[in-house]
Amino acid sequence: MEYQSQAVAKYYFTAAIGLFVGQILFGLIIGLQYVVGDFLFPEIPFNVARMVHTNLLIVWLLFGFMGASYYLIPEEAERELYSPGLAILMFWIFLVAGALTILGYLLVPYSTLADLTMNDLLPTMGREFLEQPTITKLGIVVVALAFIFNVGMTVLQGRKTVINLVLMIGLIGLAVFFLFSFYNPTNLVQDKFWWWWTVHLWVEGVWELILGAILAFVLIKTTGVDREVIEKWLYIIIAMTLITGIIGTGHHYYWIGTPEYWQWWGSIFSAMEPIPFFMMTVFAFTMVNKRKREHPNKAAVLWALGTGVMAFLGAGVWGFLHTLAPVNYFTHGTQITAAHGHMAFYGAYAMVVLAIISYAMPIIRGRAANSNKAQVMEMWSFWLMTVSITFITLFLTAAGILQTWLQRISETPMTFMATQDQLALFYWMREIAGVVFLIGLIIYIMSFFVGDDEAA
Amino acid sequence: MDEMFTKSMARNIFYGGSLFFFLLFLALTFDTMGVVPQRDNHENITPTVAAGKMLWEKNNCIGCHTLLGEGAYFAPELGNVYVRFGNSTEAIKGFIKSRPKDGIPGRRSMPQFNFSDEELEQIAQFLKYTSEINTAGWPPNKMG
Amino acid sequence: MTQTIKKILPGDFAIWIFIYAELLVFGIFFISYAVTRSNNIELFNESQLLLDRTAGMANTVVLITSSWFVVNAVHAIKAGKEALCARWLSGAILLGGLFVMIKLFEFYSKSVEGITLSTNAFYMFYLSLTFFHFLHVILGMVILSVVLFNTRKGSYNGEEYTGVETAASYWHMVDLVWIVLFPLVYLLR
Numbered sequence: 171m172e173y174q175s176q177a178v179a180k181y182y183f184t185a186a187i188g189l190f191v192g193q194i195l196f197g198l199i200i201g202l203q204y205v206v207g208d209f210l211f212p213e214i215p216f217n218v219a220r221m222v223h224t225n226l227l228i229v230w231l232l233f234g235f236m237g238a239s240y241y242l243i244p245e246e247a248e249r250e251l252y253s254p255g256l257a258i259l260m261f262w263i264f265l266v267a268g269a270l271t272i273l274g275y276l277l278v279p280y281s282t283l284a285d286l287t288m289n290d291l292l293p294t295m296g297r298e299f300l301e302q303p304t305i306t307k308l309g310i311v312v313v314a315l316a317f318i319f320n321v322g323m324t325v326l327q328g329r330k331t332v333i334n335l336v337l338m339i340g341l342i343g344l345a346v347f348f349l350f351s352f353y354n355p356t357n358l359v360q361d362k363f364w365w366w367w368t369v370h371l372w373v374e375g376v377w378e379l380i381l382g383a384i385l386a387f388v389l390i391k392t393t394g395v396d397r398e399v400i401e402k403w404l405y406i407i408i409a410m411t412l413i414t415g416i417i418g419t420g421h422h423y424y425w426i427g428t429p430e431y432w433q434w435w436g437s438i439f440s441a442m443e444p445i446p447f448f449m450m451t452v453f454a455f456t457m458v459n460k461r462k463r464e465h466p467n468k469a470a471v472l473w474a475l476g477t478g479v480m481a482f483l484g485a486g487v488w489g490f491l492h493t494l495a496p497v498n499y500f501t502h503g504t505q506i507t508a509a510h511g512h513m514a515f516y517g518a519y520a521m522v523v524l525a526i527i528s529y530a531m532p533i534i535r536g537r538a539a540n541s542n543k544a545q546v547m548e549m550w551s552f553w554l555m556t557v558s559i560t561f562i563t564l565f566l567t568a569a570g571i572l573q574t575w576l577q578r579i580s581e582t583p584m585t586f587m588a589t590q591d592q593l594a595l596f597y598w599m600r601e602i603a604g605v606v607f608l609i610g611l612i613i614y615i616m617s618f619f620v621g622d623d624e625a626a
Numbered sequence: 627m628d629e630m631f632t633k634s635m636a637r638n639i640f641y642g643g644s645l646f647f648f649l650l651f652l653a654l655t656f657d658t659m660g661v662v663p664q665r666d667n668h669e670n671i672t673p674t675v676a677a678g679k680m681l682w683e684k685n686n687c688i689g690c691h692t693l694l695g696e697g698a699y700f701a702p703e704l705g706n707v708y709v710r711f712g713n714s715t716e717a718i719k720g721f722i723k724s725r726p727k728d729g730i731p732g733r734r735s736m737p738q739f740n741f742s743d744e745e746l747e748q749i750a751q752f753l754k755y756t757s758e759i760n761t762a763g764w765p766p767n768k769m770g
Numbered sequence: 771m772t773q774t775i776k777k778i779l780p781g782d783f784a785i786w787i788f789i790y791a792e793l794l795v796f797g798i799f800f801i802s803y804a805v806t807r808s809n810n811i812e813l814f815n816e817s818q819l820l821l822d823r824t825a826g827m828a829n830t831v832v833l834i835t836s837s838w839f840v841v842n843a844v845h846a847i848k849a850g851k852e853a854l855c856a857r858w859l860s861g862a863i864l865l866g867g868l869f870v871m872i873k874l875f876e877f878y879s880k881s882v883e884g885i886t887l888s889t890n891a892f893y894m895f896y897l898s899l900t901f902f903h904f905l906h907v908i909l910g911m912v913i914l915s916v917v918l919f920n921t922r923k924g925s926y927n928g929e930e931y932t933g934v935e936t937a938a939s940y941w942h943m944v945d946l947v948w949i950v951l952f953p954l955v956y957l958l959r
Contacts, residue, residue: 204700207734212727215737216700217689281684281739289684296683298697332633354683356676358756359666362696363658398633405636406787412644413791416651425764426694429661431887431894433762435654438798442791500766503695503703578766585769586702587734631784635936639788646909650902661888 171533173244175251180534181261182237183527187615189230189268190520194608196223201601205594214276221301222275227515228299229268234523235344235380236317239337241530242387243321247328252320260316267309271302293354297365300351307351314345332401333390336408337383343376359427366422373519374418374443374485378411381481381522382450388474388529389454393461403453410446418443421493425502433495440493444486447518451478467532467539469548473525476556480517488513488563500578505593506570513563516555524552524614531618541621548617554610561603569596665760678752681745690736692770694761700734703770708750708757710768715750722746780844781936789943792906796947799902800954803895807958810891815959817892820883825876826956829869830948833907836865837945840914840938850928852921859918859934862941866911873904896955903947910944913937 171177199219203209210219244251251257274283280301287303289295294304302310318341325334350367386404390397420436454475465471488510492501501507528548532540539545577589584592682688687704688697694705711717722739723746729735741749779786807814843858880897887894917937920926926934 200700203734206732208729208732211729211735212737215690216734217686217698220689220698220700221686280686280689284684293680293683296686296688298688301686301689332637356671356679357666357668358679358693359662359759362694363662402631402633402636402784405633405640406631406784409636409640409643409788410791412640413647413788416644416647417654419651420654423658425761426696427662427666427759427761428658429665429888430762431898432654432658434799434802434894434898438795438802441798442794445791499764502764503692503697503699505699508699577769583767583769589769590734631782631787635782635784639784642909642912643788646905650905653901657887661886 171536173250175254175257176241176244176530177534178251178254178257178261179237179241179530181258182233182240183531185261185265186230186233186237186523186527189226189233191611191615192272193223193226193230194604194611196220196226198601198604198608199223201597201604204590204597205601218275218280222272224299225272225275225301229264231519231523233264234519234527235341235384238380238384238523238526238530239317239321239341241526241534242384243324243334243337244328246331246334246387247324249324249328252323252327256316256320260313260320263309264313267306267313271306274303275301292352294352297351297354297361299369300365304352307348310348311345314348318342318345331397332404333383333387336379336386336404340376340379340383343379344372347371347376362426363423363428366419370419370422371416373515374415375412377519378415378446379408381477381518382408382411384522384526385450385454385474385477388470388525389457391529392465392467392471392474393457394463394465395457395460400457403449407446407449407453410442410449414439414442414445421495421498424495424498437494441490443493444482444490447478447482447486451482454478465539467529467545469540469545469552470525470529472549472552473521473528476552477517477521477525480513480521480556480559482517483560484510484513484515484517484563488567500574501570504570504573504578505566505596506574509563509566509570512566513559516559521556540617544617544621547613547620551610551614551617554613555607558603558606558610562600562607565596565600565603569593569600572596667755667758667760670755670758672751674748674751675755677745678748678750678755681741681749682752685739693756694759695764701736703765704753705756705759705761706765706768706770708754710770715747715754718750718753719743719746722749779939781939782932785936785940789939792943793947796899796902796950799895799899800950803899803954806891806895813890814892817890817896818956818959820885821896821956822876822879823956825872826952829872830952832865832869832872833945833948836862836869837942839865840941844931844934844938847921847926847931847934848928852924852926855926855934856918856921859914859921863911863914863918866907866914869907870904870911873900873907877901877904899951899955903944903951906944906947910937910941913940 196219199210199214200216200223203211203216203219240251240257274287278286280296283303284290284293284295287295287305289304292304294307295301300307318338321341322338325338347368350364353364355361355364382404386400389395390400416439417435418440420432421440423432423436455478458471458475492498492506492510532538540548572593573589576584576592577586682693687693690698690701692699692703692705695703707718708715711721722736722741725736725738727738839858839862843855843862846852846855846858877897877900880893885893885897887897914937917933920933
């Protein structure tokens, strides 16, 4: 580890993994509720368990992005982090605020939480992924600003590499677009229009810049390929991301009361959103093939390659399957959406965070890579999680196709609930795959504690 | 591979292309804001409807249901429930009011929120307002 | 392999990635137009009558001429004639400006008639395609201006003129798109 302050990343990475475990446990709960409908009812109704699941996902990924930034920015900027103390303070504030929010979801009825947190002063609660009380959202803004200030000062006072700059643009974009979560108009069409300026422009926009920068960093370090080559491809990839993804926002504007020309603009541009993911996959494989060194951390390289492939499949291919308006008319709001969402989030964002943790944690702990034993275990966890999420996606895709047929296309359409009963088998299989995913995650955590401390 | 293209050209395409498409997006957004009032049924956003949306949010209905296809996929689409229930706000209110507080054994269950009659009316009016938004013919049928 | 590609495609390859992406978008848009038209022939024929073909014709001449100017600019810089190159580029940019003005007049008259993206399917395509193309003309003018500035600064010479070729390639794409767009949208009945 070149700079002592990179070690603050360890806090963030540890919290990220812990919250990831929480996310999966609650995922298993809601997966079970799909088929045993009153499981934990009324103490933990589905919507509460779901908001815990999705919010934990977002927060652990944010911890992961911050940890990644605290690790790679000092190294790229060739100087110590501006303020390690501020980073640690923000860590605890973010973690405690997050934990309190999750406890709030679980311990009191949501409407009570809204009253307790004075939601009426500036009502921002009650929208998907943005269930956090307004005061939590304000806390997130404070933490994000402090974080951006910290890493921003580090970059400003140090070397401004392309990776640093792209990461900073992504992070600043993340903060700016989060501000739209404070705008909650009474007009439902307006509400939905601007909601996507946070959600879409995050995960199909600025988050991809963060993903690209982290992936490029890991590739430079593990392959030894010339920085110039990696950085120029990074620019092309993120150029294609924004060129397709900005207008691609229109694929959320087909059926929510916005004008119908979005069906054309959104379809055409979002159909091209897989292109940057395809380029990322080719990019990762090409760089590894042309590598100039054999890095001892094989696990990290596996995560990096896997990120490209799974992001392309989950976000790119599965996204494409239901992005064209004529198809989406029938699949909108079905299990197809859930299928795409799971593989996309895992492939693009969960995996890139796991990739940087895989690369950086051993170094923070004092070696270039973990022992063979630990790496093999980590690679097992990679395959277990990746294959099981693929099966989750396949089962939900099957469920979604059947749902679309029975509920939307058939000339004798079934009701929503009757249709759901027909999908039970797929939901059970999904749940089993989910258990395998959890096993993979447990093995992943175990890999941190096996083997001796010597490098492979 | 090395000099096929330069890093600075790639950088220019990134900045130029992103700015270009962001400006285009702003232009389309501007047009959309001008057109939306003809489609969004805003004339029917009464204080009752507004209060209904507040209740919708404070009770996180979207955590189980979809509204215009967006939300959770545990419970039915409610954008068109007004139509599905025979254009009846009474039917909507009756349904919400009748949810057993301990759920239905073995079935996906909706909480009993103990809404007042006024609150039930607000939610029902909100859902009626939603059903009248011009959603380009979505959903395909009344099942939602 | 690299050398062969370099000879076939003039200018920096990065712009060609961008050009291909743009051609893909326009191509899909054109096909979408054609398919929608075949389902709405009467509507399309009727609405098309309101288009200003004279303006469209004029713009076609303007763009083709401006592309020819750009070809001359590239020839000039290859021959090491920087000042001449700059003059051809200036001419091309001015013609681009003329295109922009004619187009703005066309958009203005449509807006005065109350025609918007939401009027009907034909006008949605007409306005989307021409406005999208219009923005590309402006971007092309920006790119040519940067290259003009660099040429006057002496950044290019008889050996090193990749920047000029790159800008020229982009400008020719913009011209090519118009050459397909104009007959397809304005003329085809």
